[in-house]
Amino acid sequence: MSLEYSSSEMMSVTAARALENGMTCFVGIGLPSEAANLARLTHAPEVVLIYESGTLQTKPEILPLSIGDGELCESALTTVAVPEMFRYWLQGGKVDVGFLGTAQIDRFANLNTTLIGDYKSPKVRLPGGGGAPEIATNAGEVFITLKHSKRAFVKDVDFVTTLGFGRDGKGRDNVPNIGKGPTRVITDLCVMKPDPDSKELVVVSLHPGVSREDVIEATGWEIRFAEQLESTPEPSENELTILRELKARTERAHADA
Amino acid sequence: MAELLSLHDAVARYVEDGATVAMEGFTHLIPFAAGHEVIRQKKRDLTLIRMTPDIIYDQLIGAGCAQKVIFSWGGNPGVGSLHRLRDAVEKGWPHKVEILEHSHAAMACAFEAGAAGLPLAVFRGYIGSELPSVNDQIKFIECPFTGERLAAVPSVRPDVSIIHAQRADRQGNVLVEGIVGVQKEAVLAAKHSIVTVEEIVDDLNTHPNACVIPGWAISAIAVAEKGALPSYTHGYYDRSNRFYKEWDAIARDRDTFTQWLDENVFKAGGQA
Numbered sequence: 100m101s102l103e104y105s106s107s108e109m110m111s112v113t114a115a116r117a118l119e120n121g122m123t124c125f126v127g128i129g130l131p132s133e134a135a136n137l138a139r140l141t142h143a144p145e146v147v148l149i150y151e152s153g154t155l156q157t158k159p160e161i162l163p164l165s166i167g168d169g170e171l172c173e174s175a176l177t178t179v180a181v182p183e184m185f186r187y188w189l190q191g192g193k194v195d196v197g198f199l200g201t202a203q204i205d206r207f208a209n210l211n212t213t214l215i216g217d218y219k220s221p222k223v224r225l226p227g228g229g230g231a232p233e234i235a236t237n238a239g240e241v242f243i244t245l246k247h248s249k250r251a252f253v254k255d256v257d258f259v260t261t262l263g264f265g266r267d268g269k270g271r272d273n274v275p276n277i278g279k280g281p282t283r284v285i286t287d288l289c290v291m292k293p294d295p296d297s298k299e300l301v302v303v304s305l306h307p308g309v310s311r312e313d314v315i316e317a318t319g320w321e322i323r324f325a326e327q328l329e330s331t332p333e334p335s336e337n338e339l340t341i342l343r344e345l346k347a348r349t350e351r352a353h354a355d356a
Numbered sequence: 357m358a359e360l361l362s363l364h365d366a367v368a369r370y371v372e373d374g375a376t377v378a379m380e381g382f383t384h385l386i387p388f389a390a391g392h393e394v395i396r397q398k399k400r401d402l403t404l405i406r407m408t409p410d411i412i413y414d415q416l417i418g419a420g421c422a423q424k425v426i427f428s429w430g431g432n433p434g435v436g437s438l439h440r441l442r443d444a445v446e447k448g449w450p451h452k453v454e455i456l457e458h459s460h461a462a463m464a465c466a467f468e469a470g471a472a473g474l475p476l477a478v479f480r481g482y483i484g485s486e487l488p489s490v491n492d493q494i495k496f497i498e499c500p501f502t503g504e505r506l507a508a509v510p511s512v513r514p515d516v517s518i519i520h521a522q523r524a525d526r527q528g529n530v531l532v533e534g535i536v537g538v539q540k541e542a543v544l545a546a547k548h549s550i551v552t553v554e555e556i557v558d559d560l561n562t563h564p565n566a567c568v569i570p571g572w573a574i575s576a577i578a579v580a581e582k583g584a585l586p587s588y589t590h591g592y593y594d595r596s597n598r599f600y601k602e603w604d605a606i607a608r609d610r611d612t613f614t615q616w617l618d619e620n621v622f623k624a625g626g627q628a
Contacts, residue, residue: 128434151460152382152535164597165433167383169590172534180567181382181407181538182468185461190480209484213457218490224442226431229408232485233461262484270484275504277483353597 104334106287107246109306111137111342112334114198114244114285122195123147125234128166130244131198133345134285136162140341149188151230153179162349185230189237197238197278199231200245203256206299206320207270208243208263208281210235211256218258231261240279247286247317254320264298288314290331294323304329358528358574363552366576367393370548371402374423375515378405378546379412380467382537383433384590386412387520389583390552392621395419405512407463407538408433411586411603414440415621417453418613424454426512428463435600439607449610456491462509467538469511470545481507517546520584521569522591523560524553528571531560534590536567543569552580554592 104112114134118124120143126135128150136159139146147156152167156176163171172178179188188194202225203211210231216222235241245251255266263281264270271280284291290304302314303325315322334342361369371377371394379387391412394402401423404413408429416422418440430441444453458466465477478497488494488507497508519539521532530551532539543549551574562568571577583589586599606616 152384153537154535163434164600165383165595167433167535167537169384169534169588169594172384172590178535180536180540181460182464182541185464186468186479190461213487221446224430224437224445226437227427227429227457228459228485228487229429230460232459232483232487233479233481236483237480259484259486265484274483276480 102333102336102339104339106306108334108339108342109331110244110246110285110287112338113290113306113331114242115141115338117242117283117285118143118146118196121145123149123193124196124198125149125151125189125194125238127199127231128163129200131200132162134244135198136345137338137342140345141338149184149194151181151184153181153184155179155188160348161352162345164353185233189233192237194238195240197234197241199234199241199243199261201243201261203251203253204243204245204284205253205256205263207265207268208284208293208300209256209259209265210243210261210263211258213258213260215257228260235261235263235280236277238278240282242283242285243281244285247288247314249317249319252318264293268298288317299323301325302328304331306331307333358524358551358571358577360528360556361576361578363389363393363578363580366550366578367397370516370550370575371397371399372515373399374401376403376405378512378514378517378542380406380517380519380537380539380542381584381587382407382535383410384535384537384588385520385532385539385584386410386587387518387552387583388412388585388587389580390518390520390550391416392624394421395617395621405514407460409438409441411438411600414438414603414607415617417441417444418450418607419617420450422453424456426456426458428458428460432600432604434597435604439604440613443610456493457487458491458494458509459485459487462494462507463512464538466509466512467541467545470513471541474511476508476510478506478508512545514542514546516548516550517542518550518552519543520552520580520589522553522589523555523557524551524571524577525557525560528574528577529560530569530571530574530577531562532567532569540567540569543574548575550576550578552578552583554581554583554589555579
């Protein structure tokens with residue numbers, strides 16, 4: 100019998116499964132944080148979660164609203180200064196995976212969190228780069244998770260805040276001391292991976308009940324599908340229970356604060 | 357040697373119109389009481405530096421204190437936009453504000469370089485990012501030993517840095533606990549510094565590797581109880597996530613913002 104779950108839950112569970120036990124993960128706030136903590140509470144108890152506020156190996160009971168919530172510090176092995184976090188731990192090569200969200204992503208997995216429109220007269224001003232530009236290049240690899248929509252998945256981002264593979268797909272070629280870059284993008288519809296040669300994102304797995312047309316309609320370029328297109332495994336009862344408990348705990352805590 | 361001053365007198369003495377000011381605290385220990393005092397004293401044309409402008413700079417920008425903002429992530433954490441920052445950048449209200457944006461790694465390295473007395477910070481950053489095309493303070497240099505191309509940004513050297521901390525002793529030595537951000541770096545990088553504290557104690561009761569800033573490296577200490585609210589002070593009080601959410605509606609509209617500022621900052625004397 101198949102379980103009932105939402106497309107958001109499907110996305111979180113699939114993103115969580117991307118993290119392997121024992122990996123060291125530099126976590127972005129929001130969806131990546133939800134997925135990373137779900138991984139830690141299910142199949143990857145030894146995953147090491149690092150947040151840019153300096154909290155090293157943190158095990159929050161509830162999801163933080165901000166990147167510097169006290170919960171992250173109180174449940175961390177230790178907390179270091181922010182320069183140390185970026186210099187020693189990230190730039191020093193101690194991070195396996197950077198887990199990021201974004202406002203806009205293009206076919207070469209470049210990320211835009213700076214603005215929509217023109218830089219001098221933006222239509223919408225977004226928060227900016229934060230930790231992402233260096234997380235994306237100094238981490239061993241990058242996972243990206245966000246909801247699928249035509250506004251978010253565009254052919255060319257308005258501004259490359261954070262490097263995927265550059266505007267021509269060659270942005271990492273011959274650059275020394277740089278990570279592999281985005282290795283998977285997890286949405287509420289599918290999983291994408293970069294083509295090994297062109298680096299253009301290709302759908303490798305469709306979530307249950309999602310059609311190719313659904314993905315085509317929600318993507319702002321002519322999206323390609325892998326020859327061996329897979330079906331993403333459904334969430335397990337255990338994963339759904341733990342995710343729902345985590346979100347309920349978080350909501351209760353934030354309503355009280 | 358740090359002098360114990362009232363918050364009013366510390367701000368009056370060290371924050372001049374046109375100054376470059378860094379009010380730091382990475383989500384934690386944000387010096388809101390000091391920010392409100394700067395607003396009350398109607399300081400103008402400030403260059404405001406902060407990794408995350410947060411609500412504190414949203415308030416200062418909306419109050420007309422800022423001429424320029426240097427930052428690396430300008431959102432309301434976990435909520436959305438900083439509407440006063442956006443209104444100033446997009447529509448020039450209350451006046452046009454210049455922005456210079458970096459990444460967190462760049463700002464963190466720039467604070468550290470400022471504390472170290474260096475003119476620049478060098479790091480492996482901005483690879484493939486278009487931020488260097490809109491920020492002329494981002495350059496690339498070649499490592500003289502390996503030839504590797506590395507990013508360089510000028511160090512941060514504020515006229516005055518302002519931070520909040522748990523406590524100081526009677527000699528003005530300050531203990532910072534929890535998420536320590538770039539606060540120590542900000543103080544050491546600046547010409548002058550003001551540290552607001554929850555309380556002054558006889559004994560810091562610290563341990564050998566704690567983050568302690570010696571009193572002789574600080575210009576002024578001012579007591580500001582609950583001085584970090586709506587952010588938090590580890591060990592004293594929690595972050596008001598509720599206020600951060602409420603701020604979205606307050607700041608979205610110029611009139612509600614102005615009314616909020618009047619009631620909670622200008623009319624609140626030194627208590628806000």
